[in-house]
Amino acid sequence: MSYRFFSMILALSLCGIAAAETNPPEVVAALGLARLHDAESSAKTAQLERARAKGLIAGKSWAPLLEPSPIDVSRYSIRFFLDFDREVVSGSVEIELTAVHSDLTTVEIDAWSGLRILGVTLLEDAAFAFDSPRDLDFSHENDTLSIQLPRTLAEDEGLRLLVTYGGRAGHRGDGINWDYHGNGQRVAWTMAEPFGARVWWPCNDRPDDKAVVNVTVTAPNTYTVASNGLVESTTDHGDGTATTSWASIYPVAPYLVVMNVADYVYSEETYVTSQGTTMPVALYAFPEVADQAEDDLAVTPQMIETMAELFGEYPFIEEKYGNCTANFGGGMEHQTLTTISAAAIGTDWMPWLNVHELGHQWWGDWVTCADWRELWLNEGFATLTEWLWAEHLGESTLQNYLADSDNIGLFLGPVYDNPVPFSGTVYDKGAWVLRMLRHRLGDEDFFEGVAAYRENHAGEAATSEDLKAAFEGVSGRNLDQFFDQWVYGKNRPRFRYSWEATEGPAIRVVFEQIQQNAELFEMPLDIRVTTASGTEDHQIELGALAEQTIEIPLNAPATGIELDPNHWSLFLSALSDQPDLDLGPGYPGPFDAGQSFPGSPASLTIPVTNVGGNSLEISEWGFAYGGSEFSITAPTQLPFSLAPGATVELEIEFKSGGLNTRSNWLWIRSNDPDNLGITYARVEGHGGIFPGDFLQAPSSVSFGNVPVKGLDEATAEFSNLGGAPVTLSATIQGDEFTLLSEVPPVLEPGTRQTFLIRFAPETVGNHQGSLIFETDSGTWPTVEITLRGTGISAPHLLVTPSSLALGLVDNDTKEALVRISNDGTEDLHLLEFVFEGPFERSEGSAGTIAVPADEYRDIAVVSTAGQTGAVQGTLRIRSDDPTLPWATIPLNAVWVDDAILAEDQLAIPATASTAGLGGSWWSSNLVLLNTGNEDAAADLAFSPAGPQTTSGIDRTVTIQARTQRTLSDVVADLGHEGAGGMAVTTSTPKII
Ligand SMILES: [Zn+2]
Structure with missing residues (x-):
C-alpha cells in the first residue's frame, strides 16, 4: 500500500506551522519525504495498534513469526447482507480446506471476537462426500474460532465448512468502514493489511494461505458493489435491494480481499495484450470525483502495457484491473481492484500512486510476502515500479525520482524485518536494493531473475531467500554477500578516494571504505572519466576491503572522474582532498x-x-x-x-x-x-513530567448504552509520568467487562499505554466494574479505574439447530423444525422469511411473528424438490434484533423415491460379485440415514458366510439426527475378505 499522497498533504499543511521558514529549500524538499515516512508509520501504527493490543507483536519485531499453517484453504465463498442503517452485516463464509498434517481434530480460524458467530456447519467431509451437513461444536475466544471436527483428519483430507455470523465487522479502521462521502452519501469500504481480514470475515488470516474467493453482497439496489475478480451475476430483488456476486479464479491472500459499496460511477477502458486479447480496466469513482478520476486514470492501460513488458503479462489477465475510490490517504492494492484515495484524485501524485498500486498486482498480490517481516518484497518492488515508470517517461524524470527517493540519513535499520514496517526504509531502500541488484546483474539477468521469481512463486508466497535463489539460479552468481549487506544489514558504505592519470593512458583510483557504522561492502561502481577527448564510462568491482587500488585503461588522458553518474548505488563519498x-x-x-x-x-x-x-x-x-x-x-x-x-x-x-x-x-x-x-x-x-514516582490513569471509563448481548469497546490510557520504570499487573472485576489488551510487565518512564476494554452486558441496567493495576510504585501501589456501562433492553435471536437437516424426504409435507429463541429482554419480531433452494415454510403465510423474551417459536420447513438426490438451500430470517438484521440457516434434505424405515436389524448382502468375494474386496457404498430426531448409533458387523452368520461388532458409527452417513468400501475398510455381507444393528429403528 502507499500513503505517499496523504503524507504530502500533511507535509504541506504542517510545514507552515513548523519550521518551513527556517529550513533551507533542500531541507523542505527532504522534509516532504521524512514526513512521508512518519505519516506512513503513524497511519500504519494505527492499523497495527489492535495487533499490538492483542499481543500478536512481541519484542522488537512487529510481525509475529508464523508457524506453518495446519490447514490449507482452497476456497472461500463469502456472503454479506449489508444494513447501512444499523451499520452491521449478516453473513456467512463457506471455507474449503485440507489438513496439512495428520491428526487434525480442531480447525482454528481467525475471527475477530467482536463478530457474532451464529453457527458452524460441516457442509461436506471429502471422505464421506454424500454425508448430510451437520452442526459442529465451536468456541470463539481471543479472535480465534476453534471448530471441533467430528473425526480426526489425516494429511490432505478435506472439509467444507460454513460459518454463519454477523456484526459491525469493523474495528479501528480494519474491516468494514461504515463511512460517508460527498454530501452525506453512504459508503462501506474495507481495509485489512496486515491483520484485519479476520475483523470482517472468518478466515485463515495469513499472507501465505491463498484461496479462490467469491464475494456475494446484498445491498441497497442504488449502490454498486465492487470486489475482486469479475461480476458473475447481479439480481435486483425488487424490494430496494440487489445481490451482486463477484468471483475470482486466481487465489487471493485474505488481506487482499475487498468489498467497497457506494453510489459509484462506473467507467471502463480496455487493455490490449501483445497477443491482442483484451481486459477491462475498471474505475469505480464517487460521483463528485468521477470526471477527474477518469482523466487521471486514463493512463492505466498504458502503465499495464509498460509493466507487462518488464515483469511479464499482467497476472490476472482473465479478470480485470481496477481502481475504486474511498476516504483514506493513499492506495491499497486489493487484488484486481485497488482502493484509491478520493482526495488524491486531481493531484500530481496520482500517476505515481496509480503505478505503485498497479505494480503490487505482480508484487504483493500474485507473488506475496510469506510473512510480514518480508514486507519489503511487496513495497520495494511496488516502489521500483514507480521508478520503472519514471524511466519509461524519460531519464530526467527517473533521475529526479531517484534523488527524491534517497534522502541520506533517513534509512534506518534493515529492509528485512524493519521495526517500523511501513517506513521509507522498507519502501525506498527496498526499491534501492532491487535497483542495485539490477546494476549488479545487468538488465538481462535481472529481468530474467524477476521472471524466474514470478514463475517459481506464481500465485503463492515468497521470502527474501526465494528472491535470492531466483537471481542466483539465473545469473550463476552467489548473492550471499549482496543480501547480507543490503537486505539483512544496515547502512551504506562511505568512500574516501583519490585518483591520478597514469601512463597508458589510464587512471588509477584508490578507494578507502571508512564507514564506522557497518561492515565492509562489496559492490560494482560506475565511474565516468572525463578525458581530453570527451567522457568514458567504466564499471569497477569494489571488494570488501578497507583499501584498494584500481587501474582503468582509457582512450585518452583523464582530466576528471565522477562516481555513479546515473544513481545506481547507495553510498557516501568524498575525494581525499575534499571535506567529508x-x-x-x-x-x-x-x-x-x-x-x-x-x-x-x-x-x-x-x-x-x-x-x-x-x-x-x-x-x-x-x-x-x-x-x-x-x-x-x-x-x-x-x-x-x-x-x-x-x-x-x-x-x-x-x-x-x-x-x-x-x-x-x-x-x-x-x-x-x-x-x-x-x-x-x-x-x-x-x-517525562516528574522525575520521581508518578502514575496517572482516568478514574473511570464510561461505555454508555449498549443493547444486552451486544458489545462495545473503549480505551483507557495508563501513563507513567515519572522518571522510573514501574512493574505492572492488572485484574478486571465485573463479569460484563473484559480487558482485551495484554499488560506489559513494565511500563517504561515517560510512556503511556493504551488498554482496550470490552463491555458486553448480559442484563438490562447499570453495570459497574473495575480495572485494577498493581504496581511496584511506592506512591501508587494500586491504581483503580471504575468501569461503567448500561445494558439496554433488546431482543436477541438464537437459532437451533444452526443448520437444518430434513433427512430422508419423499414428499413436500414432511416437516422439520428450526427453533427461533429470544434470550433478550424485549419482544423479538421475525419480519421476513426468505428461502433459497427448494424449501419453504409449511405454514406458508407471511406476516410478522412475535417471540417474547425467553420464549421461542418453531418454524416448520418443508422441501419442495421433487427430484431424488441431496438438495441444499438457505433460510434467511429478518428480525429486529439490533445486532443481526438477518439470520442465515443452511438447509438440506435427501429426496428418495420411497422412504422405507428400517427394522432394528438390517442385513446387507454381498451382491457385488455372483462368485462371492473370493480374493477380491467387496466394494460398495453403505448409506445410513437417521430419519429420527435423536442421534443414533449403528453397529457394523461383517457376516463371513452371509447375513446369517454375524461376527462381532466391527465398528460403531454415530449418525446425527436427520442426517445421512455414507461409508464407502466398508468391508474393505474393515480389512475383511471372502464371501459374506454386512449386518447393521441400530440403536433406534430409524436408520436405513
Ligand atoms: Zn505499496
Whole structure:
C-alpha cells in the first residue's frame, strides 16, 4: 500500500506551522519525504495498534513469526447482507480446506471476537462426500474460532465448512468502514493489511494461505458493489435491494480481499495484450470525483502495457484491473481492484500512486510476502515500479525520482524485518536494493531473475531467500554477500578516494571504505572519466576491503572522474582532498537523548568529524520539524571550520513538552559534497513530567448504552509520568467487562499505554466494574479505574439447530423444525422469511411473528424438490434484533423415491460379485440415514458366510439426527475378505 499522497498533504499543511521558514529549500524538499515516512508509520501504527493490543507483536519485531499453517484453504465463498442503517452485516463464509498434517481434530480460524458467530456447519467431509451437513461444536475466544471436527483428519483430507455470523465487522479502521462521502452519501469500504481480514470475515488470516474467493453482497439496489475478480451475476430483488456476486479464479491472500459499496460511477477502458486479447480496466469513482478520476486514470492501460513488458503479462489477465475510490490517504492494492484515495484524485501524485498500486498486482498480490517481516518484497518492488515508470517517461524524470527517493540519513535499520514496517526504509531502500541488484546483474539477468521469481512463486508466497535463489539460479552468481549487506544489514558504505592519470593512458583510483557504522561492502561502481577527448564510462568491482587500488585503461588522458553518474548505488563519498562530514558509529541514528523533565532537560552529544582531506566548513544547522524540544547548545558560533581529522562535539539539548518518544531530523549544512551538502540524522528523546514516582490513569471509563448481548469497546490510557520504570499487573472485576489488551510487565518512564476494554452486558441496567493495576510504585501501589456501562433492553435471536437437516424426504409435507429463541429482554419480531433452494415454510403465510423474551417459536420447513438426490438451500430470517438484521440457516434434505424405515436389524448382502468375494474386496457404498430426531448409533458387523452368520461388532458409527452417513468400501475398510455381507444393528429403528 502507499500513503505517499496523504503524507504530502500533511507535509504541506504542517510545514507552515513548523519550521518551513527556517529550513533551507533542500531541507523542505527532504522534509516532504521524512514526513512521508512518519505519516506512513503513524497511519500504519494505527492499523497495527489492535495487533499490538492483542499481543500478536512481541519484542522488537512487529510481525509475529508464523508457524506453518495446519490447514490449507482452497476456497472461500463469502456472503454479506449489508444494513447501512444499523451499520452491521449478516453473513456467512463457506471455507474449503485440507489438513496439512495428520491428526487434525480442531480447525482454528481467525475471527475477530467482536463478530457474532451464529453457527458452524460441516457442509461436506471429502471422505464421506454424500454425508448430510451437520452442526459442529465451536468456541470463539481471543479472535480465534476453534471448530471441533467430528473425526480426526489425516494429511490432505478435506472439509467444507460454513460459518454463519454477523456484526459491525469493523474495528479501528480494519474491516468494514461504515463511512460517508460527498454530501452525506453512504459508503462501506474495507481495509485489512496486515491483520484485519479476520475483523470482517472468518478466515485463515495469513499472507501465505491463498484461496479462490467469491464475494456475494446484498445491498441497497442504488449502490454498486465492487470486489475482486469479475461480476458473475447481479439480481435486483425488487424490494430496494440487489445481490451482486463477484468471483475470482486466481487465489487471493485474505488481506487482499475487498468489498467497497457506494453510489459509484462506473467507467471502463480496455487493455490490449501483445497477443491482442483484451481486459477491462475498471474505475469505480464517487460521483463528485468521477470526471477527474477518469482523466487521471486514463493512463492505466498504458502503465499495464509498460509493466507487462518488464515483469511479464499482467497476472490476472482473465479478470480485470481496477481502481475504486474511498476516504483514506493513499492506495491499497486489493487484488484486481485497488482502493484509491478520493482526495488524491486531481493531484500530481496520482500517476505515481496509480503505478505503485498497479505494480503490487505482480508484487504483493500474485507473488506475496510469506510473512510480514518480508514486507519489503511487496513495497520495494511496488516502489521500483514507480521508478520503472519514471524511466519509461524519460531519464530526467527517473533521475529526479531517484534523488527524491534517497534522502541520506533517513534509512534506518534493515529492509528485512524493519521495526517500523511501513517506513521509507522498507519502501525506498527496498526499491534501492532491487535497483542495485539490477546494476549488479545487468538488465538481462535481472529481468530474467524477476521472471524466474514470478514463475517459481506464481500465485503463492515468497521470502527474501526465494528472491535470492531466483537471481542466483539465473545469473550463476552467489548473492550471499549482496543480501547480507543490503537486505539483512544496515547502512551504506562511505568512500574516501583519490585518483591520478597514469601512463597508458589510464587512471588509477584508490578507494578507502571508512564507514564506522557497518561492515565492509562489496559492490560494482560506475565511474565516468572525463578525458581530453570527451567522457568514458567504466564499471569497477569494489571488494570488501578497507583499501584498494584500481587501474582503468582509457582512450585518452583523464582530466576528471565522477562516481555513479546515473544513481545506481547507495553510498557516501568524498575525494581525499575534499571535506567529508561523519557523525560517528551511531550514524544515521536514531541518536537518543534519554529522558527529560520540566526544568531538567536531557542532552545528547554527537561527534562531528571531518574524515576528509580538506577543511570542512559548517555553515548552518537546524531541526527539520522545528519546534523547541531539540536545540543545539554547542558550538554556539556558526559558521566554523574543522580541519581534516578534527572532531567537534555537537551538544543537543532535549526539553520535552510531553510523554513518549519525541523525534526530529537534525540537518547540518556544510561543504561536504554529498547530498547537496546536507547531512541528516534522526534524534530522539523521551518525555517525562516528574522525575520521581508518578502514575496517572482516568478514574473511570464510561461505555454508555449498549443493547444486552451486544458489545462495545473503549480505551483507557495508563501513563507513567515519572522518571522510573514501574512493574505492572492488572485484574478486571465485573463479569460484563473484559480487558482485551495484554499488560506489559513494565511500563517504561515517560510512556503511556493504551488498554482496550470490552463491555458486553448480559442484563438490562447499570453495570459497574473495575480495572485494577498493581504496581511496584511506592506512591501508587494500586491504581483503580471504575468501569461503567448500561445494558439496554433488546431482543436477541438464537437459532437451533444452526443448520437444518430434513433427512430422508419423499414428499413436500414432511416437516422439520428450526427453533427461533429470544434470550433478550424485549419482544423479538421475525419480519421476513426468505428461502433459497427448494424449501419453504409449511405454514406458508407471511406476516410478522412475535417471540417474547425467553420464549421461542418453531418454524416448520418443508422441501419442495421433487427430484431424488441431496438438495441444499438457505433460510434467511429478518428480525429486529439490533445486532443481526438477518439470520442465515443452511438447509438440506435427501429426496428418495420411497422412504422405507428400517427394522432394528438390517442385513446387507454381498451382491457385488455372483462368485462371492473370493480374493477380491467387496466394494460398495453403505448409506445410513437417521430419519429420527435423536442421534443414533449403528453397529457394523461383517457376516463371513452371509447375513446369517454375524461376527462381532466391527465398528460403531454415530449418525446425527436427520442426517445421512455414507461409508464407502466398508468391508474393505474393515480389512475383511471372502464371501459374506454386512449386518447393521441400530440403536433406534430409524436408520436405513
Ligand atoms: Zn505499496
